Amino acid sequence: MSGIVKAFPGVRALDGVDLEVRAGEVHCLLGQNGAGKSTLIKVLSGAHQPDEGEIRWQGEEIRLTTPLSAMKHGIATIYQELDLVDGLTVAENIYLGHELSSAGFAHRGETQKQAAALLARLGHSEISPRRELGTLSAAGKQVVSMARALSHDVKLIIMDEPSAVLDQEEVARLFKVIRDLQSEGVAVVYISHRLEEIRQVGDRVTVLKDGRTVATGLPARDTPTRELTRLMTGRDIEYVFPPRVSRDGDGTVVLSVENLASGRAFSGVDFEVRAGEIVGLAGLVGSGRSEILETIYGARRATAGTVTVDGKQLRNGRVRAAVGAGVGLCPEERKSQGLLLDEAVYRNVSLATMGRFSRGGFINRGSEKRAASEHVKSLDVRPTGVERAVRTLSGGNQQKVVLARWLLRECRVLLLDEPTRGVDVGARSEIYALVRRLADEGVAVVLVSSEVPEVLGLADRVLVLREGVVVHTGPADDIDEHRVLDLVMEGSAA
Amino acid sequence: FVVGCTSNEPEEEDQPAAAETGGGDDGDGGSGNDEPGETVVIGFSGPEADHGWLAAVNDSAIAEAESYEDVELRTAEGTNDANLQISQIETFINEGVDAIVLLPTDGAQLTEVAIRAMEAGIPVVNVDREFSSPFAARATILGDNHGMGISAGTYACQLIEENGIADPVIAEIAGIDSLPLTQDRSRGFAEALEACGQEVDNRVAAEFTVESGEEQAANLLQAAPQIDIIWNHDDDQGVGVKQAFDNAGRDEFFFIGGAGSANAMQWIQDGEMEATILYPPTQAADGIRLARLIAQNKGMSDLVQVEVPRRIVLNAPVVNADNVEDYLHLGFES
Amino acid sequence: MSSPFGRNLGLILALLVLCAVGAFTAGDRFVDTDNMVTILRFASIIGVVSIGMTFVIIGGGIDLSVGAIVALSSVWATTLATQTMAEDTHWLLMVFVACAVGVGCGLVNGILIAYGGMAPFIATLAMFAAARGLAEIISEKRTQLVDVRGLVDTINGEFLGIPVLVWIFAAVSTIGWVLLNRTTFGRRTIAVGGNATAARLAGIAVKRHTVLLYVVLGLACGIAGIMLTARTGTGSGTHGQLYELDAIAAVVIGGTLLTGGRGTIVGTIIGVLIFTTLTNVFTLNNLDSSTQAVAKGAIIVIAVLLQQRVSVRSADSS
Amino acid sequence: MSSPFGRNLGLILALLVLCAVGAFTAGDRFVDTDNMVTILRFASIIGVVSIGMTFVIIGGGIDLSVGAIVALSSVWATTLATQTMAEDTHWLLMVFVACAVGVGCGLVNGILIAYGGMAPFIATLAMFAAARGLAEIISEKRTQLVDVRGLVDTINGEFLGIPVLVWIFAAVSTIGWVLLNRTTFGRRTIAVGGNATAARLAGIAVKRHTVLLYVVLGLACGIAGIMLTARTGTGSGTHGQLYELDAIAAVVIGGTLLTGGRGTIVGTIIGVLIFTTLTNVFTLNNLDSSTQAVAKGAIIVIAVLLQQRVSVRSADSS
């Protein structure tokens, strides 16, 4: 690909990008949120038409007018926003658009058999090909998405942040699949914000910044982190966690969770969070971490146990009670759970705080916008205009908008579910610093993340979960990544 | 001529009602026809009673049936969907009723099923909207829609002549335009006007509802700044039409109505309306009577003829200030 | 995927309760083969439209113009010209004309929606007005009698003791079921309605598929138009009034989501039967139309609430 | 976000074209203050309903029962009992009764939808049947004349030379605009319709808000009911027929998305004016109803396509 230009109304998302991928290599794309990575691969997969530039495939210039024409050339894509259909079965999703059929009649048995084979290859034979997709967790859907890409006879697979919803075990399995593909001569374009993944699996790196290629063909394993982040952000960034302020025992208990349980998702969860403390929840995907947060927040009914904030017990199953008591939740799936995509950024930011800017029900838009702008700036959301519809922001920037909502709210308790999913390195350290700053200001934070280093690095105390049960509780300093992984796998070792 | 019209007042139903015009003064009282005979089951199906005239049709039919102890009435009331009405008639056929009184949403559309009923040995009395086949009904009672238009047009011509109006502006507010009865009325109106060299200058169609009457009349008044004669097909929508006149403060024209509701008669008495063309809502009640006679194998005592006639067409007389007293009791509540 | 039986359990229950009420209040007059046939015959026409509507709604659309299309196709098939030609050739010509008119209207709807980018509600609302107006213009607001007896005798007749109308409904239902559940067309319909972006990225020609959905529904309307023509022996601009609401109600009661992406043919059929049985029970019980309307409202609410409770429970226990 | 003017540019253009056609074909009879007042008066009642409908649709719902609620409130406000009481006290009592009936129906709709979990389409379809049936039962299918002259004289009268009906429409529009654009209620409505889950997780009481939306619409229907009562001088079970389609069409033509989350009051008002002007131009030109219907269909399509093209262009240049 060379000289690719793609403009959206008001944004030049790609402004002359070059990318060269060789057969059998894993080519990583790096760039900040909004740098244009997803847009680039959408051009490559035929979903977007470039305004300028040319694409050469095995030496010949081609035009990819539809996703179908890309597939015909052997290009398959796993999109960042899971693009699957809830109402269909797993097998049907995998073969959607290239169904195994004759004369329009689908071969269901054959489809299911082959889908099962693909899932087994990905190490997920427990997912039944006949299961309805809507009942799978986000991680399960990601696996289906991968199976979908593999179902094509491909020469190039594009993966846009496939690891974002996966835990480390899953990522390891994914890498194994990628290496298999590589040995078959298939090229992979891999996008991730996690540098360590790129070092593990990547061969060469191309870095995008503001819609332009700033470096290409860098060796993935040897290029120093500093160099990469500098290329991406244009400045030097320390990828480190902010220091903990040690203050054992002080700080009053803000949030206390006693013997909490919800259906089959989790049970017997007990913990306290003090003012200024960050408690991290680690565990595999599906271990019930999100459910714990949702139950504390009242978005899901507890079947047993109590949640107490500042000494007052919250009413079970009432989000408004939780919000009223000063609890905020950054949900896991920002698009479906967090954002009003067609609305302006400032309105999304002020959604939970409208009351503060209104008198007698009438909103003072001036002060609302000012307050929102402040937080949007402090989080470095790009582009900066608060009147822009959230839909036009890149994934990572959308995540920041959700965070800004709860910053504005000035909560007592902040529940963060995967706060850095899809967020670039630069923004990540900003978010880390921010979370720590909030804690220092006396907020009690509960953090869920699938990236164990993030939990260990940011949290003061760590709870490890396995199948809905807490198997370890202790200070983050006393435990390392391997130990967490062991706990998560074995569980009994507690 | 009008046969055996009954009043709407239920308490009067017990006495045999006198034939109002035309027929003998002692009505059918002298015959043995009102004596209870063997009990007959009559199925009655009419269109959706969504306005006063149709409601009066249904009510008077039901009241009529109740006045006979030897009549058991099955009503399948209320639909403007031919498909549904057909299935209602099919239900009657399944049940094996002794006779069916049918006021179809559309005569032609119910013909097939009426023929089937007749073939199943169930006599069908067709009311108001005529079937397209003579084999579909044993007897037919029709309001005269075409005659209504003729009466209205003739009366309009008369007004023009009497008042010496030069170059008159004539307006028409029709009912639901897609119903054959509306077209018959309009056709009659146009024909009668043509006879005196006139034609309709402005025409709108309402929907037999007060609201649509008001709406269309308001638009009509806007379209024609000066009007001499207005014929409104239906006194139910006439309530709205009249309101539109009042709203606009317009009364320079002669206002002629249709059907003959109690309101219209009141307006005529008060001098707010010139005339209305009668279209009695008692046809279905007559239908019940005929069906009973047919099912019991009786004839009509006012006729020399032994059997019930095949076809009865009601008159559409003009009611104006001169004769309104005679018709007051026929006025139905809209 | 849960079994269709489990998913439709609440519906089947509602239908059974209704039948029980019918049997209890009307006795033999309800529980009678002739009466069952009457219900089915009544259900057949709106049933065919509802099957077509199921596809459009699953595909994320809606169509308000079905009643008007039924009217237009019945009128077009019964014009003097068509009937004369049919006399000379075969009555199937009229069937063909009705279907062609339906397909044509569906095509216009589909193109306006898929390529014109109009909201389905608005595009079909325009068709709702235009098709009925056109039907009235063509028929000059008269009811057109069918003189081609072959058509009426065949389609309004019986075959193996069962009305041909019911056979047609059964055939359309079966084809609809196979189309939705066993073909790529059906699976793609769910994809288009469930997640149009995903469908597009999977290489499905979403626009073309959308057009096809409206064409399928148009064809169903054409078939319904000729059924109604045979049943009433007429073509008329007044045919098919309120079919849009009836069909949509049957589809939605049948568990198809108005947002698209999910639905079943079996549910739709039961939905249609619930409404027609309801009307039949009302008729047998001599209820006046106002009371019918109130009762109908109440029963819709009860049926839906019942269905929800039961399907939640059966989903839990599965 | 583009300015409301830019967003509605296509609509305004469509309205202007329509006016030009009116002026060209009907001349002075169209371009006449009285005629403009006639159009506005005609628009006022369906306009009030459409403003209420805008809220429900932005909030992700739909209401098919508005016409029936209008009828029920007009009937209830004109029963003998109510009128007698109003004679004894004040005609405002009738206004109060109509509004209370509207609010009551809206409450039932809202509760069925928000707490009963019914699809709005189905819940309000049930209300559509039940409310009209109830109106017929109460009125015994008769048209109830208003004897309380104060009501008719005031509401159907004029104030400062402009009909009171038009004043009411203007007041409801203004309140609606402020409510949607300047209050937390409006913001919540957009949030609930745009993404109900996000709204819930942001601490908005989604269910309660949904109920409120239907209550607001019910209130609008009550107001429209009393307006119609005054305008026709009657209460009747036949009032408000097809208002649901007219109101939804006006709202959607006005640019509000049927999927919720986006819409404007100004767009709705222009949408209402387009339809009423259309009818007026047709009548002034003595067009028969079939031709009107076909033309209406065509104009809807043209207006929407025009609006899309223009708004795309104005968005590009912003």
Ligand SMILES: Nc1ncnc2c1ncn2[C@@H]1O[C@H](COP(=O)(O)OP(=O)(O)OP(=O)(O)O)[C@@H](O)[C@H]1O
């Ligand atoms: N459909 C769209 N309309 C308008 N602007 C868009 C659209 N899609 C993307 N953009 C803009 O294009 C730019 C590039 O977005 P893109 O999604 O490619 O970023 P990205 O590199 O994938 O970021 P992330 O790491 O957050 O996923 C951003 O500024 C974004 O706001």
Ligand SMILES: Nc1ncnc2c1ncn2[C@@H]1O[C@H](COP(=O)(O)OP(=O)(O)OP(=O)(O)O)[C@@H](O)[C@H]1O
């Ligand atoms: N919609 C659903 N239907 C059925 N089961 C579900 C559904 N959502 C979640 N579950 C189940 O609930 C449990 C917890 O799921 P979930 O993925 O939310 O956990 P988690 O620890 O938060 O993981 P993640 O890292 O994805 O946030 C799993 O067993 C999962 O299969």
Ligand SMILES: [Mg+2]
């Ligand atoms: Mg991206």
Ligand SMILES: [Mg+2]
């Ligand atoms: Mg989770």
